[in-house]
Amino acid sequence: MGGTFDPIHHGHLVAASEAASRFGLDEVVFVPTGEPWQKADKQVSPAEHRYLMTVVATASNPRFTVSRVDIDREGPTYTIDTLRDLREQRPDDELFFITGADALAQILSWKDIGELWDLAHFIGVTRPGYHLSETGLPDDKVTLQEVPAMAISSTDCRQRVADGDPVWYLVPDGVVQYINKYELYTDDRE
Numbered sequence: 001m002g003g004t005f006d007p008i009h010h011g012h013l014v015a016a017s018e019a020a021s022r023f024g025l026d027e028v029v030f031v032p033t034g035e036p037w038q039k040a041d042k043q044v045s046p047a048e049h050r051y052l053m054t055v056v057a058t059a060s061n062p063r064f065t066v067s068r069v070d071i072d073r074e075g076p077t078y079t080i081d082t083l084r085d086l087r088e089q090r091p092d093d094e095l096f097f098i099t100g101a102d103a104l105a106q107i108l109s110w111k112d113i114g115e116l117w118d119l120a121h122f123i124g125v126t127r128p129g130y131h132l133s134e135t136g137l138p139d140d141k142v143t144l145q146e147v148p149a150m151a152i153s154s155t156d157c158r159q160r161v162a163d164g165d166p167v168w169y170l171v172p173d174g175v176v177q178y179i180n181k182y183e184l185y186t187d188d189r190e
């Protein structure tokens with residue numbers, strides 16, 4: 001599951017857990033982006049903070065791991081590179097890429113999309129506020145998966161911190177503590 005994870009929240013974790021359960025996945029690898037090129041106009045926290053929050057959030061689940069492939073690669077992050085790197089590291093594994101309805105709606109704009117379909121099967125998870133029925137995407141490459149609706153976004157979490165509102169229970173406790181410790185999101189960001 002790739003994401004900016006700025007910060008990781010319970011919408012990500014519930015979606016990953018549900019997809020893993022429905023598809024019988026042995027492991028969910030969370031892959032924080034290095035430079036998310038489609039968010040170039042937005043202020044994104046340093047990759048190490050986003051990586052460490054993802055580690056904190058997933059630490060208690062033995063099936064959840066975190067990969068540095070995207071943050072250790074120079075330049076903009078493209079999923080084609082993510083999947084090539086993961087394929088090289090795990091030549092015998094079957095790869096699935098979990099993505100939310102909003103990201104899936106943009107997928108035809110992703111780099112080398114024709115080749116992407118051959119590297120993984122895409123699991124498009126539902127997300128409140130985004131409709132996912134007629135995607136026009138190839139049925140044999142993308143499966144839509146209903147997951148418990150969590151109306152949480154990282155944008156909202158950041159804004160809440162900036163406004164002095166609580167993010168307890170929107171993100172894992174350790175992530176709240178991490179945000180407070182490093183005083184993330186205290187400036188007006190958007």
Ligand SMILES: Nc1ncnc2c1ncn2[C@@H]1O[C@H](COP(=O)(O)OP(=O)(O)OP(=O)(O)O)[C@@H](O)[C@H]1O
Nearest residue numbers: 003004005011015099100103127150152153154155
């Ligand atoms: N509440 C949610 N339910 C289901 N999927 C989600 C949810 N939030 C994010 N996702 C999916 O998780 C992946 C990573 O999302 P991302 O890290 O960009 O979080 P975000 O909440 O969308 O962030 P932002 O508000 O900063 O755009 C994307 O595929 C996105 O669609």
Ligand SMILES: O=C(O)c1ccc[n+]([C@@H]2O[C@H](COP(=O)([O-])O)[C@@H](O)[C@H]2O)c1
Nearest residue numbers: 002003004033036038078079103110111
């Ligand atoms: O490959 C691309 O061109 C591409 C364009 C936009 C997003 N992605 C990937 O989609 C995932 C979710 O991205 P985001 O920006 O919604 O956090 C993350 O792994 C990104 O690297 C990939």
